[in-house]
Amino acid sequence: MNAQNLVVIGSGPAGVSAARAYREAGGTGPVDLLTADADPPYERPPLSKEFLRGESELPLLDEDSLAKHDITVTLGDPVTELGDGRVRTASGAVHRFTTCVLATGSEPARPGIPGADHPDVRTLRSAADSRELRAAASGVRSAIVVGAGFIGCEAAVSLSRLGLQVTVVCPDDVPQEKRLGREAGEFLLRWLKSEGVSVLRGTKLKSIEGGYRVRTDLVPILDAGVVVLATGVRPRIELAEAAGLTVEQGRIRTDEHLRTSAPGVLAAGDVALAHNPAAGRALAVEHWGEGLAMGEVAGRTAAGEDAAWDTVPGFWSVVGDRVLKYAAWGDGFDRARPLPRDDGGFTVWYERDGKAVGVLTHEADEDYERGQELIRRGEPVPAS
Ligand SMILES: Cc1cc2nc3c(=O)[nH]c(=O)nc-3n(C[C@H](O)[C@H](O)[C@H](O)COP(=O)(O)OP(=O)(O)OC[C@H]3O[C@@H](n4cnc5c(N)ncnc54)[C@H](O)[C@@H]3O)c2cc1C
Structure with missing residues (x-):
């Protein structure tokens, strides 16, 4: 060009x-x-x-x-x-x-339910959103975070550390069960709880009234000082x-x-x-x-160079002080293999058709780095 x-x-x-x-x-x-x-x-x-x-x-x-x-x-x-x-x-x-x-x-995608577009219902994408959420959180005692993806989990822990009572409305039985599998979700659930965050598991949002009252399929009404949508x-x-x-x-x-x-x-x-x-x-x-x-x-x-995008996509998330590293093609797996470690770290390997397609690690950098190579080469997940 x-x-x-x-x-x-x-x-x-x-x-x-x-x-x-x-x-x-x-x-x-x-x-x-x-x-x-x-x-x-x-x-x-x-x-x-x-x-x-x-x-x-x-x-x-x-x-x-x-x-x-x-x-x-x-x-x-x-x-x-x-x-x-x-x-x-x-x-x-x-x-x-x-x-x-x-x-x-x-x-941010707001779900198509009544009240989701109320101006007091927060989302988090820009610096302005983050400043507004911090200001809204400063005068209240509780928050509801809808969604337990990475942004939902991170924001929930941050709001809890700001002194709010935080409840996460989690559509899966454990956070990110569909995306990362049951075992990874259980780690995330334990981390949220250890930070004082309550999690309503397997719960779907039905409506939001007046920007502050949330109805779900399991809990009829939850009131909070601030409602944050982290719904993708x-x-x-x-x-x-x-x-x-x-x-x-x-x-x-x-x-x-x-x-x-x-x-x-x-x-x-x-x-x-x-x-x-x-x-x-x-x-x-x-x-x-x-x-x-x-x-x-x-x-x-x-600029006219012959460049190509061929890396294995990687993602880091920090939930409180805990760092998660994830490298994956990100479009599905048929088996998740968790390997907890004695020191509190863990690795979850993801495979599809017998080949490594993803790896999620906490305090296991060598697996994260090894995983990127295995995924790139389409090799099997290691036995241990
Ligand atoms: C709160 C939060 C935390 C995150 N944490 C992590 C993390 O820990 N690790 C991680 O890997 N990823 C994280 N992400 C995801 C990551 O930030 C995004 O994947 C990344 O920013 C995408 O980059 P982008 O350049 O494609 O788009 P964006 O960063 O979304 O930038 C898009 C830009 O386009 C501008 N724009 C949009 N429309 C127009 C228009 N019509 N005209 C002109 N400008 C326009 C916007 O203003 C913006 O500047 C996080 C995202 C959020 C919101």
Whole structure:
């Protein structure tokens, strides 16, 4: 691709990494990074952890290298239209491009039940959301967190550490049973309980009244000072759809170079369904590290390099002080094999058709690292 200028849409890891990699790969044209976010690019993982608890400032993302690489960042002005070689923003500005990277990420998905869209019902995606949740939590005694995915578990522990009585409404019998299996869910459940968090297991949300009263199928009414929905995300694909790009499984389909179906338009991060040659299929991934990795490939592709996204996706979660590391193709397993250790650490191996497809570890870094290689090579899970 012979790029003369680059427009990047989105200031998450995929967008920032694309802009930086373009420069580092020798791209010399002007680079505009356009974002809907009012804050300068920042790290998202702390928003449910230390930043939510007020223990850290907002950690900025790549501040020095954006300036050093002469990347123009425009904040708080969402792109509203992607057309043939140009984008238009809400303020009416028009930017022409020879290459564009779509890195619009995801937004929280609110369940389709009565009251879920009440403005007092919180979600957690941006720095502004995290600040608002911290402020809302400061004047109340209890919180209900709906959903027990990583963001739900992390936020629940953070709110508990802020002194709130926290109840998690967990749709599975144990947290993330469907995604990570029974054994991993039991570890998460024990961690939540040890942090003073109550978990309503196998419970489905029915409605939310007035922003603060939650009805579930098992417990008729729960009152809380603040209700947080951690019920998954939806990739932001509206621009791509309107521009006629190929969309599959709710994400923008790309090849391993992160090229979409439209010439000169790339996509990276949560919003992409990218082909991964090591996996032999397209993968949907919602991890910070993969945002960085895919962004880098998109930036290098934009600069004319022959780069491909072929890493095994990896994810770290910090629940209180406990670190979980997960590497997996992330699209299913037929057997989970837990290996608890005497020192409190553990590994869960995931396999499909006899091959390693994932590994989840706590204080077992050697298994995490070994696992990434086994998964990449499609080898069997080790016996011990
Ligand atoms: C609270 C929280 C904690 C997390 N913790 C972890 C963790 O511990 N480990 C981990 O691996 N992952 C974690 N994640 C997930 C990780 O942050 C995401 O997978 C990652 O941020 C995705 O990167 P992205 O660049 O694709 O999109 P995003 O980071 O979502 O960035 C998208 C960007 O696009 C902008 N945008 C959207 N629409 C437009 C538009 N129309 N015009 C202009 N700009 C637009 C947004 O403002 C934003 O800047 C966490 C996520 C959250 C919300």
